[in-house]
Amino acid sequence: MLQLRCAAQNYDWGRKYQDSEVAKLAHANGNEVDESKPFAELWMGAHPNGPSKVAATGESLASLLAAHPAALLGARVAEHFGQLPYLFKVLSVSKALSIQSHPDKQLAERLHAEHPKMYADPNHKPEMALALSDFEALCGFSTTAELQARLAATPELAGLVGAEQVAALAALPAGAAGQDHPAAKQSAFTHLMTAPPAAVTEAVRSLVARLEAAQAAGAALSEHEALALRLNAQFPDDVGIFSAFFLNIVRLPAGSAIYLPANEPHAYLAGELVECMAASDNVIRAGLTPKFKHADVLCESLTYRQGLPDVLEGSPAGPGGSVRVYQPPFEEFELQKLEVSGGEVALAASQGPRILLVTAGEAEV
Numbered sequence: 001m002l003q004l005r006c007a008a009q010n011y012d013w014g015r016k017y018q019d020s021e022v023a024k025l026a027h028a029n030g031n032e033v034d035e036s037k038p039f040a041e042l043w044m045g046a047h048p049n050g051p052s053k054v055a056a057t058g059e060s061l062a063s064l065l066a067a068h069p070a071a072l073l074g075a076r077v078a079e080h081f082g083q084l085p086y087l088f089k090v091l092s093v094s095k096a097l098s099i100q101s102h103p104d105k106q107l108a109e110r111l112h113a114e115h116p117k118m119y120a121d122p123n124h125k126p127e128m129a130l131a132l133s134d135f136e137a138l139c140g141f142s143t144t145a146e147l148q149a150r151l152a153a154t155p156e157l158a159g160l161v162g163a164e165q166v167a168a169l170a171a172l173p174a175g176a177a178g179q180d181h182p183a184a185k186q187s188a189f190t191h192l193m194t195a196p197p198a199a200v201t202e203a204v205r206s207l208v209a210r211l212e213a214a215q216a217a218g219a220a221l222s223e224h225e226a227l228a229l230r231l232n233a234q235f236p237d238d239v240g241i242f243s244a245f246f247l248n249i250v251r252l253p254a255g256s257a258i259y260l261p262a263n264e265p266h267a268y269l270a271g272e273l274v275e276c277m278a279a280s281d282n283v284i285r286a287g288l289t290p291k292f293k294h295a296d297v298l299c300e301s302l303t304y305r306q307g308l309p310d311v312l313e314g315s316p317a318g319p320g321g322s323v324r325v326y327q328p329p330f331e332e333f334e335l336q337k338l339e340v341s342g343g344e345v346a347l348a349a350s351q352g353p354r355i356l357l358v359t360a361g362e363a364e365v
Contacts, residue, residue, distance in 0.1 A: 001365060004061060004355075005030055007043045007050035013095045014040025020092040021132060021272045025359070030055070038094065044355050045087040049120060049281045077352040081279075086333035088355050089275045090132075096231055097268045098289035099138070099240040101298055102127065104262035108282050111297070118292055119282050126330045127277035128312075130257040130337070132359070135271030138247040140264055141185060141306040145174040150224060150245045156207040157242050160195045161188045182304035189246055190299040193239060193286050201237040208232050223249055227269075231288065239295075240267070240287025248308050257312040257335070259328035263301050264309075274357070278332045323347065 008026035015038060017023045023039035033039070043050035046062035053060055061084070069078035077085060102125035103111055111119040129135070142150075151158045151166050158166050165188040172181050195203075211225050221229075224245050231241045247265060250258065260266055267288060286295040314324030314337060322345050326335040338345060340363065356365065 001356075002061075002064075003055040004044060004052040005055045005058075006052045008033070008039060009041040009043065009050060010034070010037040011040035012038060013093060013097055014038035015092040015094040015272075019094075021359070022090050022092040025090055025357075039092055041092075042090040043087065044089065044357065045279065046084045047087050047121075047279055047281055072353060074350075074352050081332070083279060084353060085279055085331075087277050087279050087281075088333075088357070089277075090357070091129075091268065091273050091275055093135075093268050093270050093272070095234045095270070096240075096288050098283070098285040098291065099243050099265060099267050099287035099298075100283050100285045101263055101265050101302060102260070102277075102280070103282055103284060103301060107263075107297075107301055108280065111282065111284075118294075121280050121282060123278055123280035123282065124262050125277050125280035125282050126259070126261050126328070126332070127275055128257055128259040128326065128328045128330075128333075128335060129268070129273045129275045130326060130335055131252040131254050132272040132274060133254050135252045135254075135256075135273050136269040137250045137252075137258070138244055138265070138267040138269065139250045139258060139260065139309050140248050140266070141246055141304060142248050143306050144169070144172050144181070147185070147188075147246060148172075148174065153222075154207070154225075154245060156203040156210075157192070157245050160192050160199060160203050160239075160242060162191045165191050185246075185304045185306070186299065186302070189243070189302070189304075190296075192242055192246070193295040193299055195239065200239045200242070204232060204237045204241055207241075235288045238288055240289075243287050250309065252311065255313070255324075255337070257314070257326045258309045259312065259330070260309070261329075263303050264305070265298070265302055274335070276333045276335055278330065317348075 006029055008031055017035040020039040022042045023033055025042050027033050044052055046065055051060045051062050065072050065084055105124040108124050109122040112122040148170055168184040169188055211229055227244055228241050284294050284298045285291055286293050286298040312326045314326050317323040317325050322340055324337045
């Protein structure tokens with residue numbers, strides 16, 4: 001077993017030092033921390049954008065794996081993937097991450113070839129998020145009936161989507177599920193996400209004024225309306241405020257997880273979580289961010305599948321259920337959560353490399 005020194009990322013959406021699990025773990029890991037900065041992510045893996053190092057030698061984990069692939073990755077993983085197949089992170093989220101998706105393998109290869117500075121690798125990025133605290137996210141498209149109701153109740157949103165697109169969505173049967181009628185949803189969402197900036201600004205300010213007036217008069221806001229005000233405080237006049245009306249609000253308690261295949265829209269909103277993904281840093285963004293927005297690519301590539309994501313509670317394993325296994329439908333990784341109050345726990349043998357993260361307490365391995 002190798003002890004790693006892991007990279008912390010100080011993105012703007014991270015939490016203040018005293019409130020951040022990432023900051024706590026980065027400090028415990030031996031990193032120097034600047035308490036004036038927000039702490040957003042702790043990266044554990046070999047990705048070049050935040051590579052871990054071997055604590056004893058300072059050598060990069062990527063270099064060591066390249067020199068000894070079969071010994072450190074296992075023969076099967078070394079042959080099939082040729083690298084550490086996953087990237088493991090802890091996230092401390094104070095304000096919304098971007099409205100985003102992650103490309104499938106074919107799209108990742110194209111984007112990397114066309115825009116290598118924005119898409120640093122040619123790999124896909126399916127991922128899973130396991131809540132460490134109460135966790136809130138936008139994830140996947142809402143049902144047809146929910147979209148119809150929100151468009152009817154939100155004239156500012158309907159104006160940006162366009163009369164023709166609103167009429168097409170309104171004509172769908174309210175029970176339409178799954179990927180039925182994706183063309184109507186794609187057309188509506190694309191018109192919204194590519195609307196002229198001046199029109200977006202005018203619509204956001206009109207929406208905010210109306211909702212604030214309603215609040216002042218004692219009216220109760222829907223959860224999406226309340227979120228719109230919150231997002232505008234974080235990203236004023238951003239089109240992502242309206243895109244949230246198309247998506248599900250998902251809230252998870254600690255210990256629950258969701259997984260996100262390629263080409264599904266999402267945005268983490270608040271909470272502490274661990275995240276595991278295929279070894280990639282590819283993100284297609286379209287809102288709630290000062291970074292480059294690739295809205296046309298995002299809208300073209302989404303599946304437009306609707307409904308809530310599957311929630312994983314973990315399958316019990318080990319003596320007394322001390323181990324819970326979270327297995328998404330991806331070949332690159334799974335998560336195992338250990339809660340040990342004393343004694344010993346034996347983990348089943350693995351055919352690939354493991355990263356062990358201790359979030360509380362002490363143990364000998």
